[in-house]
Amino acid sequence: MLFLTLFLIFFEIGIVTFGGGYAMIPLIQTKLVGGGFLSLEEITDMIAISEMTPGPFAVNMATFTGMKLGGLPAAAVCTLGVVLPSLLIIMLVATVSSRMQENKTVKAVMRGIHPAVVGLIAAAALSIGKTALFPMGLAAGISLSSLALALLCLFSIKKCGLNPVVAIVASGVAGIFLFGGI
Amino acid sequence: MPAPSPFLTRFLEVFPVDCPKPSLFELFWSTFCIGAVTFGGGYAMIPVLEQTFVSKKGWLSEEEMMDLLAIAEMTPGPIAINASTYVGTKMAGLPGAVSATLGMVMPSFLIIAIISGFYLQFKSNPTVGAALLGIRAGVTALVVSAALKLGKKAVRRPADWALCLLAFAAVGFFGLSAILVIVAAGLCGYVLYRKREG
Structure with missing residues (x-):
């Protein structure tokens, strides 16, 4: 019964x-804290852990909740629940969209959407940059080490074609030396 | 063909x-x-x-x-x-x-x-x-x-720049939802390009 409840909760979250x-x-807060599954502190910890580990946030949260409530099988059930709606919807969209790409109306709509998507990515860069370059909050000022690291990364990617995966790993190592007091 | x-x-x-x-x-x-x-x-x-x-x-x-x-x-x-x-x-x-x-x-x-x-x-x-x-x-x-x-x-033409900057400002500064911005941009695309495409 617990498994079915968890599956349905995460399926709904995914939808x-x-x-x-x-x-x-x-939504996670209302469903899990409201349903008496997790405490508010556990939700806060979960968000922190999800930010500190790689992978999609939703999958991290689902796995974490499942592990807390019923071990590995529950974690698998929660993760399946949160992933399944995407899987079904996108498979449908991907099958239809290959036939629609030559449609005139779709082309016109997509020509409007493409530049907006670039704007959305830039907005994401702004919000990520705010926490990355001002680690102590906006009032405490910019961290010069973070700024230097970000600029060095940007330069290596644009001018030297540095692989993004290598850039992430290298900036993690650089972080340990810059901020870890080693 | x-x-x-x-x-x-x-x-x-x-x-x-x-x-x-x-x-x-x-x-x-x-x-x-x-x-x-x-x-x-x-x-x-x-x-x-x-x-x-x-x-x-x-x-x-x-x-x-x-x-x-x-x-x-x-x-x-x-x-x-x-x-x-x-x-x-x-x-x-x-x-x-x-x-x-x-x-x-x-x-x-x-x-x-x-x-x-x-x-x-x-x-x-x-x-x-x-x-x-x-x-x-x-x-x-x-x-x-x-x-x-x-x-x-x-983003090459002026209209592209306008859409890109509007989307950036709407989400980055005014906290609008991204789906709303995409739907609006799609409508703009339809109005601007429906006659020219194809």
């Missing part, structure tokens, strides 16, 4: 949250 | 111009690697998705990547899962979708399953915190570079 990630937090 | 000459058909059999269909394992492994290194999810993943699917593997064109991002944003669920399912379906149907999505989910699942037992120690470890400060700075640079790269192709 109704557009944009993924942080959009899920309010 | 005229039938290709027998010579051309034979030539393409011997020297395929198209990239060969990836195996299910290749789909699984490529998304597994993406899932294992991308912190922050969502937009932080776009540069790595772009690099893997477009530049390295050639599974998607740059236009398809933009379509994919629009679709991932307009449909529910995590962007990374949506993107993996889309690429998997396109390359190998249902088995491909399952392989690519499983690959994206697996690293998170394994890492969280292991960490959840002693997450309090993990959370307060100063080395982990320092590495994350560095990673966040690196991820900022990655996302900026993704915007620049995709923008080179998608």
Whole structure:
């Protein structure tokens, strides 16, 4: 019964949250804290852990909740629940969209959407940059080490074609030396 | 479309111009690697998705990547899962979708399953915190570079610039929802280009 409840909760979370990630937090809170599954502190810890580990936020949260409530099998059930709606919807869209790409109306709509998507990515860079370059909050000022690291990364990617995966690993190592007091 | 000459058909059999269909394992492994290194999810993943699917593997064109991002944003669920399912379906149907999505989910699942037992120690470890400060700075640079790269192709005319800047301001400064912005931009596209396209 617990498994079915958890599956349905995460299936619902997967269906109704557009944009993924942080959009899920309010719903997760109402469902899990309201349902008496997790405490508010555990939700806060979960968000922190999800931010500190790689992978999609939603999957991290689902796995974490499952592990807390019923071990590995429950974690698998929660993760399946949160992934399944995307899987079904996108498979449908991908099958239809290959036939629609030559449609005139679709082309016109997509020509409007493409530049907006670039704007959305730039907005994401702004919000990520705010926490990355001002680690102590905006009032405490910019961290010069973070700024230097970000600029060095940007330069290596644009001018030397540095692989993004290598850039992430290298900036993690650089972080340990810059901020870890070693 | 005229039938290709027998010579051309034979030539393409011997020297395929198209990239060969990836195996299910290749789909699984490529998304597994993406899932294992991308912190922050969502937009932080776009540069790595772009690099893997477009530049390295050639599974998607740059236009398809933009379509994919629009679709991932307009449909529910995590962007990374949506993107993996889309690429998997396109390359190998249902088995491909399952392989690519499983690959994206697996690293998170394994890492969280292991960490959840002693997450309090993990959370307060100063080395982990320092590495994350560095990673966040690196991820900022990655996302900026993704915007620049995709923008080179998608943002050229004044109307493109207007849509791009409006979307940036709407989400970045006024906190509007991304789906709303995409729907509005789609309407603008329809009004501006419906007569000219095709």
